[in-house]
Amino acid sequence: xxxxxRFSVGALLSAAxxxxxxxxxxxxxKVKIAFIGPLSGGNASIGVGGRNSAELAVMIRNKDPKxxxxxxxxxxxxxxxxxxxxxVATKAAADRKTVGAVAHYCSAVAMSTVDVYHKFGLxxxxxxxxxxxxxYGNDYKEVHRVNGTMVNQNEVAAxxxxxxxxxxWVILHDTTDYGKGHNAYFSKFLKEKGGKxxxxxxxxxxxxxxxxxxxxxxxxxxxxxYFGGLTPLGVRIRQQMDKLGITAQFEGVSGIVSTAFLEGxxxxxxxxxxxxxxxxxxxxxxxxxxxxxxxxxxKFDQGPDAYGAFAFAxxxxxxxxxxxxxxxxxxxxxxxGKVKDxxxxxxxxxFDDHGQNTVAAITKYVVQDGKWVLWxxxxxxxxxxxxxxx
Amino acid sequence: MDLLGQYLVNGIMLGTIYAxxxxxxxxxxxxxxxxxxxxxxxxxVGAFAGFTAALGAAAxxxxxxxxxxxxxxxxxxxxxxxxxxxxxxxxxxxxKNAPRLNILLITLMLxxxxxxxxxxxxxxxxxxxxxxxxxxxxxxxxxxxTLRADSALLVIAGIAVIVGLHMLINRTRLGLAIRAVAxxxxxxxxxxxxxxxxVLVTFALGSGIAAVAGVMNGLYYNEVNFGMxxxxxxxxxxxxxxxxxxxxxxxxxxxxxxxxxxxIGAVALPFASAYKDVFAFAVVIALMGWKPTGLIPERSSxxx
Numbered sequence: 001x002x003x004x005x006r007f008s009v010g011a012l013l014s015a016a017x018x019x020x021x022x023x024x025x026x027x028x029x030k031v032k033i034a035f036i037g038p039l040s041g042g043n044a045s046i047g048v049g050g051r052n053s054a055e056l057a058v059m060i061r062n063k064d065p066k067x068x069x070x071x072x073x074x075x076x077x078x079x080x081x082x083x084x085x086x087x088v089a090t091k092a093a094a095d096r097k098t099v100g101a102v103a104h105y106c107s108a109v110a111m112s113t114v115d116v117y118h119k120f121g122l123x124x125x126x127x128x129x130x131x132x133x134x135x136y137g138n139d140y141k142e143v144h145r146v147n148g149t150m151v152n153q154n155e156v157a158a159x160x161x162x163x164x165x166x167x168x169w170v171i172l173h174d175t176t177d178y179g180k181g182h183n184a185y186f187s188k189f190l191k192e193k194g195g196k197x198x199x200x201x202x203x204x205x206x207x208x209x210x211x212x213x214x215x216x217x218x219x220x221x222x223x224x225x226y227f228g229g230l231t232p233l234g235v236r237i238r239q240q241m242d243k244l245g246i247t248a249q250f251e252g253v254s255g256i257v258s259t260a261f262l263e264g265x266x267x268x269x270x271x272x273x274x275x276x277x278x279x280x281x282x283x284x285x286x287x288x289x290x291x292x293x294x295x296x297x298x299k300f301d302q303g304p305d306a307y308g309a310f311a312f313a314x315x316x317x318x319x320x321x322x323x324x325x326x327x328x329x330x331x332x333x334x335x336x337g338k339v340k341d342x343x344x345x346x347x348x349x350x351f352d353d354h355g356q357n358t359v360a361a362i363t364k365y366v367v368q369d370g371k372w373v374l375w376x377x378x379x380x381x382x383x384x385x386x387x388x389x390x
Numbered sequence: 391m392d393l394l395g396q397y398l399v400n401g402i403m404l405g406t407i408y409a410x411x412x413x414x415x416x417x418x419x420x421x422x423x424x425x426x427x428x429x430x431x432x433x434x435v436g437a438f439a440g441f442t443a444a445l446g447a448a449a450x451x452x453x454x455x456x457x458x459x460x461x462x463x464x465x466x467x468x469x470x471x472x473x474x475x476x477x478x479x480x481x482x483x484x485x486k487n488a489p490r491l492n493i494l495l496i497t498l499m500l501x502x503x504x505x506x507x508x509x510x511x512x513x514x515x516x517x518x519x520x521x522x523x524x525x526x527x528x529x530x531x532x533x534x535x536t537l538r539a540d541s542a543l544l545v546i547a548g549i550a551v552i553v554g555l556h557m558l559i560n561r562t563r564l565g566l567a568i569r570a571v572a573x574x575x576x577x578x579x580x581x582x583x584x585x586x587x588x589v590l591v592t593f594a595l596g597s598g599i600a601a602v603a604g605v606m607n608g609l610y611y612n613e614v615n616f617g618m619x620x621x622x623x624x625x626x627x628x629x630x631x632x633x634x635x636x637x638x639x640x641x642x643x644x645x646x647x648x649x650x651x652x653x654i655g656a657v658a659l660p661f662a663s664a665y666k667d668v669f670a671f672a673v674v675i676a677l678m679g680w681k682p683t684g685l686i687p688e689r690s691s692x693x694x
Contacts, residue, residue: 040516173663202664211400212656219393239612244538245529264520
């Protein structure tokens with residue numbers, strides 16, 4: 001289904017592009033921008049949601065008669081694997097017609113591709129990856145990010161969870177930079193708030209069996225099992241917790257805030273799971289209503305998922321830059337470096353000297369009846385339902 | 391104590407799956423002296439066949455989980471058995487007199503082809519699939535120890551398959567023929583055993599058992615994905631090697647030993663549990679250095 005859609009959108013787009021010189025009064029120059037994200041694998045729902053959202057930004061711009069160029073989105077699948085990410089990033093960056101990129105949900109992939117963008121001088125905007133080092137670990141002028149980092153997310157998470165009265169944690173994290181980052185920041189903030197970590201387990205990013213780790217965790221009787229990692233592992237760990245009869249509260253990170261996580265689990269198992277994500281939810285965003293209307297109109301086969309709005313904002317920002325300074329990588333990079341208080345559907349964007357957007361609203365989610373619900377709007381906050389062990 | 395029980399149950403579950411995979415390797419090596427590297431991917435194909443059949447049965451209106459389960463296992467085993475026999479007939483038997491390395495390579499490539507085909511041609515095949523939970527999820531609590539009905543049933547089914555295979559090999563005429571071919575091909579032929587047929591049946595048998603392991607894996611983890619055969623195949627192969635390639639009991643022992651090593655690696659050792667596979671494989675290497683022919687070597691010495 002997805003491939004059919006990809007083809008049909010691609011076909012429509014190329015048909016539109018082909019028709020433009022004939023039908024239009026004058027031919028606009030074609031400009032390519034790249035989208036990179038996990039379009040297959042366990043994180044595909046996030047990736048395809050992001051791709052659709054970036055596609056939507058391009059479609060809206062191509063319909064705008066005032067636009068100076070006609071745009072083409074070159075979308076690539078990084079499979080959430082660093083080696084594949086480097087390949088496709090190189091492919092995009094080596095194509096001189098590509099002016100910029102909107103790239104990466106998986107932090108481990110972004111960590112290994114930033115060097116590629118820098119080497120080729122390709123300006124790029126991260127739309128979903130949250131590891132701080134992607135922007136702060138280098139001085140690359142090409143690298144920007146519209147979403148927040150995991151630092152703020154874990155600070156709020158530690159504060160929030162200790163306030164709920166939880167005292168002891170067992171931490172599981174995947175051993176990529178992403179999971180290790182979550183573990184490091186969450187542990188740091190949790191200790192400051194007085195929470196106690198009973199044990200920490202690093203697990204590989206494609207591990208299938210967690211019974212050994214979880215059995216050990218069960219013995220320690222923690223209030224909370226924290227998992228720093230992405231959706232596929234999150235689903236497996238929650239399932240195996242149930243198999244072992246572990247009743248502790250399950251707390252995840254932004255990496256599990258996705259529709260695929262809920263689809264992978266029985267609603268009985270997902271009920272009451274907590275996860276935090278940086279950025280406000282779509283419906284509460286300044287331009288959220290406009291975005292959802294446009295998205296629905298485009299009739300994609302799945303929703304934008306948790307990071308679609310950021311992908312849309314990133315793509316729109318990149319297109320604005322090209323409109324203003326022309327399809328030139330160096331000029332676009334210079335333009336992005338100076339972005340201050342620029343309006344977007346996710347709120348004003350300001351990049352600091354590392355290209356990091358300084359906006360850092362954090363949203364707390366809890367799963368209620370098989371849906372991610374804002375903590376403040378949930379029956380848990382109202383006291384009608386209780387978290388595990390409370 | 392109850393915790394030890396929990397580890398034991400987890401280990402037995404994993405060990406059963408590994409043993410089922412290892413048994414296939416050992417069967418193929420026994421009759422033909424070949425190592426079939428596509429075994430893990432054949433298992434994956436079996437798991438996907440089972441998954442498809444379960445969904446198909448549900449779509450046809452059979453809501454009873456046992457009917458779905460039966461359809462799943464039946465379809466997976468028969469489909470994969472056919473696939474195994476086909477591999478033997480058209481890829482392995484024609485290469486019987488070629489250097490051993492060629493068979494190794496051809497099955498290695500076949501495995502990649504199977505894996506990529508499922509990824510590309512199965513609908514939405516690159517994404518993990520949620521395998522339906524077809525077994526009762528009742529759980530019994532004994533203090534800290536939780537025993538789930540589905541895990542228990544899976545272990546029982548797995549052990550039943552292993553015992554069944556043992557009976558088949560040792561108590562039936564077919565088993566006698568398989569053992570005869572394994573011991574000496576030419577003598578077996580002169581005794582009137584249909585050599586080709588026995589080879590095909592053995593490959594069908596080994597592959598069918600892999601399908602059982604695949605479906606078990608799907609039921610246990612509630613997930614199947616196109617890459618699942620890669621690590622399982624490798625673990626099954628290692629288990630067969632440390633047990634002693636060509637020996638049925640060796641394969642079973644190897645499977646459980648490997649699961650035990652993984653458990654120890656995750657639980658009892660001071661370093662991060664992410665290294666449990668590193669630990670398990672390191673011990674396998676050490677064991678192979680100590681006993682190059684495996685813990686229970688094949689009786690005939692010519693293969694050393």
